[in-house]
Amino acid sequence: MPKLEHPLTRGIYESRDDGLVEVTEDGKKGVFDLKGRWHSGELRYADPHMILWVGGPAATGGMLSSGSSMRAGPPRANVPPKLKKTSRRHGDANTKERSSDMDLGLDGKKAVVTAATRGIGLAIAQELADAGVDVAICARSEGGLESAKKDLEARGVNVFTKSVDVGNGDAIRGFVTEAGAALGGLDILVCNASGGSAMGDDGWQGNFDVDLMGSARAVEAATPLLSESEAGAIVFIGSTAALEFLGVPQPYNAIKAALIAHSADLSQALASRGIRVNTVSPGPIFFEGGNWEMIKNAMPAIYDRALGQCAIGRMGTPEEVARAVTFLASPAASLITGANLVADGGFTKRVAY
Numbered sequence: 001m002p003k004l005e006h007p008l009t010r011g012i013y014e015s016r017d018d019g020l021v022e023v024t025e026d027g028k029k030g031v032f033d034l035k036g037r038w039h040s041g042e043l044r045y046a047d048p049h050m051i052l053w054v055g056g057p058a059a060t061g062g063m064l065s066s067g068s069s070m071r072a073g074p075p076r077a078n079v080p081p082k083l084k085k086t087s088r089r090h091g092d093a094n095t096k097e098r099s100s101d102m103d104l105g106l107d108g109k110k111a112v113v114t115a116a117t118r119g120i121g122l123a124i125a126q127e128l129a130d131a132g133v134d135v136a137i138c139a140r141s142e143g144g145l146e147s148a149k150k151d152l153e154a155r156g157v158n159v160f161t162k163s164v165d166v167g168n169g170d171a172i173r174g175f176v177t178e179a180g181a182a183l184g185g186l187d188i189l190v191c192n193a194s195g196g197s198a199m200g201d202d203g204w205q206g207n208f209d210v211d212l213m214g215s216a217r218a219v220e221a222a223t224p225l226l227s228e229s230e231a232g233a234i235v236f237i238g239s240t241a242a243l244e245f246l247g248v249p250q251p252y253n254a255i256k257a258a259l260i261a262h263s264a265d266l267s268q269a270l271a272s273r274g275i276r277v278n279t280v281s282p283g284p285i286f287f288e289g290g291n292w293e294m295i296k297n298a299m300p301a302i303y304d305r306a307l308g309q310c311a312i313g314r315m316g317t318p319e320e321v322a323r324a325v326t327f328l329a330s331p332a333a334s335l336i337t338g339a340n341l342v343a344d345g346g347f348t349k350r351v352a353y
Helices: 048-055 119-130 145-153 169-183 200-227 251-269 291-298 300-309 318-329
Strands: 003-005 012-015 021-025 028-032 038-041 110-113 134-139 159-163 188-191 232-237 275-282 340-343
Touching: 003 048, 003 291, 012 048, 021 048, 110 119, 110 169, 119 134, 119 145, 119 188, 119 318, 134 145, 134 169, 145 159, 159 169, 169 200, 188 200, 188 318, 200 232, 200 251, 200 275, 232 251, 232 318, 251 275, 251 340, 275 318, 291 300, 318 340
Parallel strands: 110 134, 110 188, 134 159, 188 232, 232 275, 275 340
Antiparallel strands: 003 012, 012 021, 021 028, 028 038
């Protein structure tokens, strides 16, 4: 019987012979039907996506429908185009080699990136560092901060790190202020932290506190610093879950939609202070240790259906999202504010004007 561990809560999701799914989390057990409705047990809330994945191909219904059969030819490898990495620091040996590269105008800038020790957050910090940006990163756990700091410092930039619960107002405000002082100013704020995809009251509160209020509070603390920059920029990380119905209503989707709306409002309110505000909304992103690698290994049929939704024939990578963020955060995107850039390889099918 299919069995998966939730990457955020570490809960164990296991299908049963009677067609239900048993979830064990924090010593509590609950049983749910394939629509995520509670059936029995102490645990009354669980991730509906995990329930669908564990429930098997028949359980996914319309959520991941009609994908793979519409893609011509065999699926391509999940590998993005290779781009040459060069240092952007002034006066280095690569200056002539990179003379034809597009100048993003980022060398010497200062950035804060939240939740940046793995996945998309780390890739954003790395891409900014490669462009010559000094970076401040945070994460809830101190575990990955040391290795991330070493990686970023090896790219030739100054790095400030701190363990922070982004859902704690005082903590996130304090981190942004400390980061500005440590780096000697602030030009870029990237709000990447998310409360995940839990359901029920805890899910609503977690996404509200981290995704929405964490971003709003970070902006509040960063605005005075960004106002002093010649090219202040804020980038929120949204999601295509905010744009199309994915089969199960959940707090994550609604709060990401609120974040996109708040970004648009901020772009108008902060324009007079020289601060641009944009959102990047990724679709399915594949990376080692991430959700989609776990699904590919444990539930290949479900992975193939999701892959079939991607018009380009593969899922995205954190590096591809990071490039979109880096461009929007750079002076090269000086005319762009209030935009929501969808980076999903054609996963969403809406028509947006």
